[in-house]
Amino acid sequence: MNTLPFLVAGLLALFPLVESTFYLQLLTKVLIMAIFAMSLDLLVGYTGLVSFGHAAYFGLAGYAIALMAPQYETVSLWWSLPAAMGVCAVFAFVIGTLVLRTRGIYFIMVTLAFSQMLFFIFHDTKIGGGSDGIYIYAKPSMNLGDVQLLNLEKLENFYWLVLVLTVAVYLLLHRVLGSTFGRALLGIKVNEHRMRALGFPVFRYQLASFTFSGALAGMAGYLAAAQYGFVNPEILSWHQSGAVLMMVILGGMGTLYGSVIGAFAFVLLQEVLSNQAWFGIAAKHWQLAMGIFIMLVALYLPQGLAGLLQRFGRKPVVEVADE
Amino acid sequence: MSNKQQPSGAGAPILRTKGLTKRFGGLVAVGDVSLDLYVGEVHVVIGPNGAGKSTLTNLLSGDLPPTSGEVRFEGRDIAGCSSDHISRLGIGRSYQKTNIFLPFTVFENCRLAAQSRAPNALRMFHRAAGYAGINRQAEEAMAAAGLTPRAERIAATLSHGEQRQLEIAMCLATQPRVLLLDEPLAGMGPNESQRMVELIKGLTTDHAIMLIEHDMDAVFALAHRLTVMVNGEVLESGTPEAVRSSPAVQLAYLGGEELLHD
Numbered sequence: 001m002n003t004l005p006f007l008v009a010g011l012l013a014l015f016p017l018v019e020s021t022f023y024l025q026l027l028t029k030v031l032i033m034a035i036f037a038m039s040l041d042l043l044v045g046y047t048g049l050v051s052f053g054h055a056a057y058f059g060l061a062g063y064a065i066a067l068m069a070p071q072y073e074t075v076s077l078w079w080s081l082p083a084a085m086g087v088c089a090v091f092a093f094v095i096g097t098l099v100l101r102t103r104g105i106y107f108i109m110v111t112l113a114f115s116q117m118l119f120f121i122f123h124d125t126k127i128g129g130g131s132d133g134i135y136i137y138a139k140p141s142m143n144l145g146d147v148q149l150l151n152l153e154k155l156e157n158f159y160w161l162v163l164v165l166t167v168a169v170y171l172l173l174h175r176v177l178g179s180t181f182g183r184a185l186l187g188i189k190v191n192e193h194r195m196r197a198l199g200f201p202v203f204r205y206q207l208a209s210f211t212f213s214g215a216l217a218g219m220a221g222y223l224a225a226a227q228y229g230f231v232n233p234e235i236l237s238w239h240q241s242g243a244v245l246m247m248v249i250l251g252g253m254g255t256l257y258g259s260v261i262g263a264f265a266f267v268l269l270q271e272v273l274s275n276q277a278w279f280g281i282a283a284k285h286w287q288l289a290m291g292i293f294i295m296l297v298a299l300y301l302p303q304g305l306a307g308l309l310q311r312f313g314r315k316p317v318v319e320v321a322d323e
Numbered sequence: 324m325s326n327k328q329q330p331s332g333a334g335a336p337i338l339r340t341k342g343l344t345k346r347f348g349g350l351v352a353v354g355d356v357s358l359d360l361y362v363g364e365v366h367v368v369i370g371p372n373g374a375g376k377s378t379l380t381n382l383l384s385g386d387l388p389p390t391s392g393e394v395r396f397e398g399r400d401i402a403g404c405s406s407d408h409i410s411r412l413g414i415g416r417s418y419q420k421t422n423i424f425l426p427f428t429v430f431e432n433c434r435l436a437a438q439s440r441a442p443n444a445l446r447m448f449h450r451a452a453g454y455a456g457i458n459r460q461a462e463e464a465m466a467a468a469g470l471t472p473r474a475e476r477i478a479a480t481l482s483h484g485e486q487r488q489l490e491i492a493m494c495l496a497t498q499p500r501v502l503l504l505d506e507p508l509a510g511m512g513p514n515e516s517q518r519m520v521e522l523i524k525g526l527t528t529d530h531a532i533m534l535i536e537h538d539m540d541a542v543f544a545l546a547h548r549l550t551v552m553v554n555g556e557v558l559e560s561g562t563p564e565a566v567r568s569s570p571a572v573q574l575a576y577l578g579g580e581e582l583l584h585d
Binding site for chain 1: 326368384405406407410411416418422423424425426427429434435436438439440443446447449450451452454457493497
């Protein structure tokens with residue numbers, strides 16, 4: 001592991017000194033999406049499972065914090081974040097035991113189906129306020145005893161928390177992918193059949209990866225809900241699943257840092273392309289321009305933006321887990 | 324051909340099938356096959372294409388569940404067990420079509436194979452390269468297959484013959500007691516074939532080997548027992564000499580004396 005990620009994180013940590021409102025919120029969003037994208041990259045890029053329903057866990061954690069938080073009061077981050085991630089892990093475990101019996105296009109369809117089920121459960125019942133959603137009136141609190149450690153109502157504090165968690169998730173995944181567990185996942189991605197013949201209980205590895213990935217997506221969803229102070233069913237719609245999949249593909253599957261780059265590119269591009277002051281009427285149809293951009297990347301950069309970086313003399317793509 | 328020992332026949336077979344049958348719809352791919360594998364012996368299965376040899380291998384390795392019949396490993400019925408379970412019991416197999424991890428190095432291919440035997444492989448935070456036992460097992464397997472000089476090469480860049488060697492090395496790295504080798508010589512040149520025959524010979528002492536092969540020189544150089552399959556069924560089984568002189572075999576499969584090197 002080199003020092004570049006720390007350098008980037010260090011620079012990002014200084015951002016609140018430059019700008020403290022709109023762009024800070026945007027960057028917070030980018031980092032949250034980076035966590036989300038990294039969690040999906042664990043599945044798509046390292047386990048060979050293309051999930052098209054990853055928003056299920058993102059949204060579920062969002063609803064978890066909304067439902068756990070007492071109205072008009074703050075909820076402690078110390079227990080609510082692990083609880084939200086735990087809920088996602090349980091759901092991912094149960095859904096995983098079912099969907100991992102399928103492969104390829106069927107896996108894509110079945111993961112989508114499960115996330116759509118959750119979407120309609122929240123959309124059509126009163127559990128989470130139906131299609132109107134629920135407000136989260138206060139940011140989570142970080143207290144030690146009676147002392148407030150960090151006031152998350154302040155934008156820069158919330159940003160720093162998200163940044164720390166992003167770095168932590170990156171380091172955690174880097175570590176996990178270099179372990180025997182991570183190597184086995186990569187083996188399953190490359191040649192599942194041979195892994196089975198070598199004696200690996202492939203299903204168990206995939207289920208562990210699926211569950212872990214769901215929990216991390218939950219972390220992102222929790223933070224997203226906390227940032228906006230609001231959740232509605234859109235948070236677990238298939239658009240969300242598609243967007244995060246595009247971030248992973250855009251950045252370059254199986255590279256972790258590619259997912260971070262993909263999240264940056266996707267969110268910032270969306271922001272630019274939908275800017276009415278710059279693009280006028282075309283801004284309304286920003287998806288069109290985004291679609292063209294993604295097609296170009298898919299055509300000319302099959303390894304995503306991370307592949308582009310590597311052309312300028314960085315280390316090769318697949319070797320992240322090989323150190 | 325002369326330096327191999329006669330079938331020992333001593334002791335119980337480590338792997339034994341009885342009435343093993345696999346049907347695909349109306350087609351009987353493997354019908355009522357009974358055969359025994361002993362440690363220290365190479366049991367060669369020959370037969371024309373479509374005779375059911377690969378299907379038989381798949382039934383023994385768990386890649387396919389049998390329709391009926393028994394597969395007993397050390398007395399335990401393992402018919403219908405999953406392939407990963409059977410592999411962990413100590414039955415390793417190689418594939419007719421090279422089946423390796425192409426983007427990984429030769430060492431990583433073997434290391435991953437060895438890792439499958441590690442009790443704590445589901446550990447998430449311990450660096451994979453830090454397990455001395457796994458590394459040693461991988462290195463031994465590479466050395467046995469003669470691949471040590473190629474350790475750091477990406478598997479996709481190996482020659483066909485070397486990939487076949489790697490196929491065997493990976494199998495060895497799992498430290499099996501029974502080896503199911505599905506046409507290990509397929510597509511090899513004469514020199515590579517000779518090396519592979521020597522390698523298999525060397526493995527005979529402490530493994531029970533089932534070998535599927537078309538190369539008759541290799542077959543008669545290695546076989547302690549020979550089974551001929553035709554249309555999914557055993558036509559003849561016994562010592563190579565007995566099978567060689569069987570009129571049924573001559574008629575149905577070998578089809579002429581020139582193939583038999585008499």
